[in-house]
Amino acid sequence: MAGEAQTHPHLPAVLVLAGHDPTGGAGLVADSEAVAACGGWALTVPTALTVQNCRDVATVQPVDAALIREAAAALEDIEIAAIKVGLLTSEAALDAVVEIIKRRPGVPVVVDPVLRAGGGHELSTPALVEAFRRRLLPLVDILTPNRRELARLAGPDCGDDTERVVELMHLGCQAVLVTGTDEPEARAPVDQVVHTLHVPDGDRQWRWPRLSGTFHGSGCTLASALASRLAQGESLVVACEQAQDYTWQTLAHGWRPGDENEADDAAVQWLPRRLWRLPVARFEQGA
Numbered sequence: 383m384a385g386e387a388q389t390h391p392h393l394p395a396v397l398v399l400a401g402h403d404p405t406g407g408a409g410l411v412a413d414s415e416a417v418a419a420c421g422g423w424a425l426t427v428p429t430a431l432t433v434q435n436c437r438d439v440a441t442v443q444p445v446d447a448a449l450i451r452e453a454a455a456a457l458e459d460i461e462i463a464a465i466k467v468g469l470l471t472s473e474a475a476l477d478a479v480v481e482i483i484k485r486r487p488g489v490p491v492v493v494d495p496v497l498r499a500g501g502g503h504e505l506s507t508p509a510l511v512e513a514f515r516r517r518l519l520p521l522v523d524i525l526t527p528n529r530r531e532l533a534r535l536a537g538p539d540c541g542d543d544t545e546r547v548v549e550l551m552h553l554g555c556q557a558v559l560v561t562g563t564d565e566p567e568a569r570a571p572v573d574q575v576v577h578t579l580h581v582p583d584g585d586r587q588w589r590w591p592r593l594s595g596t597f598h599g600s601g602c603t604l605a606s607a608l609a610s611r612l613a614q615g616e617s618l619v620v621a622c623e624q625a626q627d628y629t630w631q632t633l634a635h636g637w638r639p640g641d642e643n644e645a646d647d648a649a650v651q652w653l654p655r656r657l658w659r660l661p662v663a664r665f666e667q668g669a
Contacts, residue, residue: 393423394613395460397486398606399450399479400468401430401442401496405639407653408496408599413466413606415656420610420628425460427453429479430471436598436639437649442505447474454482462489463613466606469496471505473513483521490523490612494605495531511535520554524618526605528564543567547580557581559608559622563600579622586619590630597633598651604629632656 396417403409410426417424427450433441465483470476483491495514497506506514515535519525527535529543536546547558562576570576572592579586607628611621632654640650 393421394463394610396422396424396464396466396606396609396613397454397457397462397482398424398426398466398468398609399429399454399482400426400466400494400602401432401471402428403432403434403599405434405436405598405653407436407651408602409468412599412602412654412656413468416603416606416628416632417466417610419656419659420607420625422463422610422613424606425457425462427457427482429475430469432469436651436653439505442469442471444472444475447472447478450475450478451481454478458485462486464609465489465491466609467491467493467518468602468605469505470510470514470518473510476510476513476518480517480521490609491521492605492609492612493518493522493525494601495525495527495535496601497531497534515550515553519550522555523612524557524559524608524622525550525555526559526561526601526608528561528601529567530564532558532560543578544580551580551582557618559604561601561604563597577622577626579619581618586622588623588626590626593630593633593636595636595638596651597636597654599654600629600633603632603654603656629654632658 398413400413401409414424414426428445429450430445431443432439467479532546536549540546540549543560550558558580560578562570575590575592577588604625607625608621611624635655635658636652637655638650638652
């Protein structure tokens, strides 16, 4: 029945292992919205709880590793079509995530390496970065770092982005999509953002108009949209392109919380509107 098929579509499930951000700009809320907007269904397991606003992170509390394992195990009766990993703030949580991934061989794994908050708060340590490199990277199908994250994961011995990507791929990562939103390459036009996909048989590059302002949650949005598209069986290149287009639209339609007195406060970050296609409620202030 055609009507029945439309009413009950198949929604590929994406297992999301990430932190919770109360603003909804990043973290599990962002992941869930992006996965849904791109045609999937998010199954969310928190790896960390945070206290933060649209300027910076104040506190991070890792979720107990046993609880992470238990939460993921409870979902084992649901077929997982892709896995997205975000914020990991302890080696115990990282090891739990590694175990969860290993229990699902063949499922594409997308990892957004959240190492530092946009406001500057440090979210990782040298020991955790090294554990990430040695224990998680060999299981990753595609990593989505910005240029600063790429440099930190690759280490100081690498001279440029190409050497850094080669280093990570030598550790077992299958592909790397490097985003240029945070720190553009010197040769990149100032009015454009350049994203580069590195795979063993070559590179692919996309250019997008650079938007003004600073954004909170663009990396989560991109990685989750990518996971959702891969869950639906798209090729890596097509999934990357669709995820970038979707993410750019969420930023172009972004929302900046706060009152009029904060309008000129550069520290207040814009949040991606991942559901911008939905109608906006209109109301009179003070009504």
